[in-house]
Amino acid sequence: MKLKVGEIVTLKHYSAKKSNRGIISNLFDNSVVIKPERDFLIYSFFDSDPVVIGFESENVVNLCESTVKHVDYNQNTFNLTINNIQSITNKRLTQRFPVSLCAYIINHNARVFSYIRNISLDGLSLCSKQEFKKGDIFTVNTKIENIELTFEAQVMWKKMSELGFEYGLAYYMPKAEFSKTIERCLEFLTMDQEISISRLKYEFEPLRRINQKKVVMN
Structure with missing residues (x-):
């Protein structure tokens, strides 16, 4: 270290x-x-x-x-x-960028508080007390500076954490405009x-x- x-x-x-x-x-x-x-x-x-x-x-x-x-x-x-x-x-x-972001998982009209530990052009790592299965798709809402992001993501992997679950998410069928927005957010964070x-x-x-x-x- x-x-x-x-x-x-x-x-x-x-x-x-x-x-x-x-x-x-x-x-x-x-x-x-x-x-x-x-x-x-x-x-x-x-x-x-x-x-x-x-x-x-x-x-x-x-x-x-x-x-x-x-x-x-x-x-x-x-x-x-x-x-x-x-x-x-x-x-x-394309590498994962360390962040500390509040987020909400929106699933079946319920909003579940969670937080994001890292983010990249391809996906993110998200922690939540709500359990999902590999392959599940849900909506994520978060904010980077003044840019509000709402997107669908798919669970690629999951593991237990001390206070719930950690998920590796991939953006689900992202549009070109969304990918450009994520790139701008990463540039701003850097x-x-x-x-x-x-x-x-x-x-x-x-x-x-x-x-x-x-x-x-x-």
Whole structure:
């Protein structure tokens, strides 16, 4: 893992439109403990939530697809399991892009809350408490920035998760216009993460000193 204790990272969570920041307070083999920059942010995170961690290493922007493992409200930290690390420098849009998005599954006139962990031109990974079978087709509704997306998707695979099920979905018979919209969304997400990391790099030193003091004091 390229992350280091004391490093400032960006945090993207579906509870906020913009990226927030945090400092890494501990590292394990496949997980990391992070203290958010603002104390109240911790109350927005819940177990198994998807969180995108952004950081720069050797002038390369990296994104970690992660999920909340444990929230420590007393220490104002949370432990994240790292599921996947992607570089977005010269990144092909066909690769899965880590995200943290709210979504609704619309099936038989019912709306089931879910969230999206990653997305690509071909499909997405979606988590839900509702169980479906491989091959099932349903409608998904989500929003990326100001673009609302409603589309049909087919279950290609499923597996159990801590709070329900994780599905690998393929867009079902997508039209050319929809594919172009997904491509624009991915381009926006890439640009947004690169800007957030660039801003973080500019502000890194003063943030690191301030947050290290907070970690020591707590």
